[in-house]
Amino acid sequence: MTSSDTAQTPQTITMFGADWCRDCIRTKKQLDELGIAYTYVDLEADPAAADVAREISGRTNIPVVVYPDASHHVEPSNADVEAKLRELALI
Numbered sequence: 001m002t003s004s005d006t007a008q009t010p011q012t013i014t015m016f017g018a019d020w021c022r023d024c025i026r027t028k029k030q031l032d033e034l035g036i037a038y039t040y041v042d043l044e045a046d047p048a049a050a051d052v053a054r055e056i057s058g059r060t061n062i063p064v065v066v067y068p069d070a071s072h073h074v075e076p077s078n079a080d081v082e083a084k085l086r087e088l089a090l091i
Contacts, residue, residue, distance in 0.1 A: 012037075012038070012039060012068060013031070013036060013037070013038040013039070013065065013066065013067055013068065013090075014038065014039045014040075014041060014065075014066045015027060015028065015031070015038050015039070015040050015041065015063050015064070015065050015066075016041045016043060016049060016050075016052070016053035016056075016062055016063060016064040016065075016066075017040065017041070017042070017043065017062050017063035017064075018042065018043045018044050018062060019042065019044060020044070021062055021063065023062070023063055023075050024062055024063040026078065027063050027065060027076065027078075027081060028040065028063075030078050030081055030082075031081070034082075034085065034091055036085065036090060036091070041053070043062065056072055057072060057074045059074050061074050061075050062074075062075070063075065063076075065081065067084055067088060068088060068090075069088060071084070
């Protein structure tokens with residue numbers, strides 16, 4: 001995936017993560033269980049995307065979840081994600 005592939009569209013959630021990351025696994029599971037469509041960017045498969053995630057968040061921590069309103073969370077709790085999805089009327 002190139003950085004142009006990760007561009008936000010009005011209803012897109014993008015999650016930057018890695019399969020070895022427990023917080024990433026938890027956040028993916030939460031989005032899946034809520035039926036939320038999202039783009040998953042695997043930083044192991046696309047190491048260059050780590051630069052994109054770092055530019056967005058200013059940090060190297062993952063996951064980085066970018067919402068349709070261009071806000072983002074870094075290492076969010078399930079409660080943080082749920083609150084944001086409710087704020088955006090996605091759940």
